Amino acid sequence: MIEISSSSNPHFQIWKSLLSSKGLKKEGLFILSGEKLIHEFLQNPHLEIHAEILNKKLRPVTNGAKKYILAQELFDELDEVGTHFNLLILSQPEVKKADLTQKSKGLHVIAPLGDPSNLGALIRSAEAFDVAQFILTEEAAHPFLPKCVKASAGSVLRIPLLKGPKLSQIQHPTLIGLDLNGENLTEFHWPKDCYLIVGEEGPGLGQIQLYKKIKIPISGVESLNAVIATSIALYSYRSQQTLKNQI
Amino acid sequence: MIEISSSSNPHFQIWKSLLSSKGLKKEGLFILSGEKLIHEFLQNPHLEIHAEILNKKLRPVTNGAKKYILAQELFDELDEVGTHFNLLILSQPEVKKADLTQKSKGLHVIAPLGDPSNLGALIRSAEAFDVAQFILTEEAAHPFLPKCVKASAGSVLRIPLLKGPKLSQIQHPTLIGLDLNGENLTEFHWPKDCYLIVGEEGPGLGQIQLYKKIKIPISGVESLNAVIATSIALYSYRSQQTLKNQI
Numbered sequence: 001m002i003e004i005s006s007s008s009n010p011h012f013q014i015w016k017s018l019l020s021s022k023g024l025k026k027e028g029l030f031i032l033s034g035e036k037l038i039h040e041f042l043q044n045p046h047l048e049i050h051a052e053i054l055n056k057k058l059r060p061v062t063n064g065a066k067k068y069i070l071a072q073e074l075f076d077e078l079d080e081v082g083t084h085f086n087l088l089i090l091s092q093p094e095v096k097k098a099d100l101t102q103k104s105k106g107l108h109v110i111a112p113l114g115d116p117s118n119l120g121a122l123i124r125s126a127e128a129f130d131v132a133q134f135i136l137t138e139e140a141a142h143p144f145l146p147k148c149v150k151a152s153a154g155s156v157l158r159i160p161l162l163k164g165p166k167l168s169q170i171q172h173p174t175l176i177g178l179d180l181n182g183e184n185l186t187e188f189h190w191p192k193d194c195y196l197i198v199g200e201e202g203p204g205l206g207q208i209q210l211y212k213k214i215k216i217p218i219s220g221v222e223s224l225n226a227v228i229a230t231s232i233a234l235y236s237y238r239s240q241q242t243l244k245n246q247i
Numbered sequence: 248m249i250e251i252s253s254s255s256n257p258h259f260q261i262w263k264s265l266l267s268s269k270g271l272k273k274e275g276l277f278i279l280s281g282e283k284l285i286h287e288f289l290q291n292p293h294l295e296i297h298a299e300i301l302n303k304k305l306r307p308v309t310n311g312a313k314k315y316i317l318a319q320e321l322f323d324e325l326d327e328v329g330t331h332f333n334l335l336i337l338s339q340p341e342v343k344k345a346d347l348t349q350k351s352k353g354l355h356v357i358a359p360l361g362d363p364s365n366l367g368a369l370i371r372s373a374e375a376f377d378v379a380q381f382i383l384t385e386e387a388a389h390p391f392l393p394k395c396v397k398a399s400a401g402s403v404l405r406i407p408l409l410k411g412p413k414l415s416q417i418q419h420p421t422l423i424g425l426d427l428n429g430e431n432l433t434e435f436h437w438p439k440d441c442y443l444i445v446g447e448e449g450p451g452l453g454q455i456q457l458y459k460k461i462k463i464p465i466s467g468v469e470s471l472n473a474v475i476a477t478s479i480a481l482y483s484y485r486s487q488q489t490l491k492n493q494i
Contacts, residue, residue: 121475124472128463129466220377222400228474228475228478231475
């Protein structure tokens with residue numbers, strides 16, 4: 001076990017950089033935090049463990065990994081989401097480039113969400129409703145930021161994530177988007193194979209050419225939260241497909 | 248215009264206390280922040296404006312209200328959600344006690360959510376799907392915390408909010424709750440009048456006696472985010488009622 005008490009320690013510097021997109025891109029590593037997520041991961045450790053990080057109060061939970069005991073204030077800096085549990089430094093799963101010239105098969109989601117908590121929550125819904133692929137546009141937050149991993153409840157480690165271009169450059173003949181002037185979702189017939197494209201609240205989908213527009217019928221408010229609206233669309237798609245399969 | 252540069256100023260002390268539930272309860276005031284929300288409010292100012300708070304870069308947006316110019320660091324403390332726009336100190340709308348001996352009329356939501364952003368997001372969905380009442384249990388975050396007001400996109404100012412007892416003390420013959428062992432939501436027939444009761448992620452609904460249990464069909468993940476799951480249930484209820492009214 002190696003003790004680290006200085007914030008200028010080069011290991012600590014690298015780990016701290018994993019709290020930002022820039023560091024995550026440069027190092028190819030990320031921090032897995034949260035007792036539940038770590039135990040789930042260790043049941044089937046499919047990513048390389050570079051380090052296990054502890055403070056003086058914690059006991060190790062891995063066998064082979066290199067262990068580092070950090071001074072409390074250094075540990076707290078890395079434990080951004082406040083889990084007070086061991087942290088693992090893991091290799092990132094590969095995130096390949098999306099091929100948008102391909103025909104869609106099943107439901108694909110394209111998302112530009114820049115807030116890591118929102119992105120993580122949507123990735124969790126996407127896994128729950130069994131989407132085929134989740135495509136991050138260039139605007140999207142890094143999916144392995146601690147807040148995104150946490151909000152996803154670990155879905156970022158299980159779902160097929162892909163990198164897409166900028167939102168404004170997305171083109172596909174089966175793009176479906178949420179729009180206040182769209183068809184009512186309660187009466188919408190989902191194609192089996194399509195791309196659901198998400199806009200940020202405010203700017204929305206801009207000039208993107210859509211195949212179909214759908215709207216969730218609401219009253220009072222101008223709009224729903226983008227993650228909630230998209231999750232409702234995913235639920236609608238999935239329940240329609242399940243119903244069709246039963247007939 | 249009164250300038251304030253000291254954090255020991257008694258006005259500033261009161262305003263700062265509005266960032267916590269305790270201060271909100273004691274003072275009966277809250278901070279309205281956000282350019283869009285403030286402009287919306289000023290079109291129909293139905294709550295008393297106690298003060299308008301500015302920094303040196305901002306121009307007033309109210310007419311009659313008392314104006315205070317704060318030193319930048321004091322302003323930033325009050326601008327917790329980072330709007331960089333004027334702040335209004337308003338009287339809280341009255342939040343009455345819920346009467347759970349009453350028959351339900353329409354859909355009522357009962358929520359214990361302790362995280363102000365989650366609570367606000369759910370209140371926004373509740374307004375969008377036109378719930379009759381939104382009941383906060385004792386565990387719930389204060390609805391006029393700045394993060395809650397922001398996440399609600401102003402719905403906290405428009406929706407009928409009520410105070411309930413502790414979650415564990417809730418009793419009603421028409422309680423409906425989300426449960427992994429419930430009826431499939433896609434086949435569920437909603438009663439027109441009922442209470443939808445929300446559990447926190449993790450503890451869930453404990454020993455509460457439910458009239459019906461519903462489940463959202465998901466795969467892969469253990470559960471959905473609680474706010475998203477509840478919003479999907481609200482969508483399901485509302486679209487079924489709309490369909491019935493059309494027949």
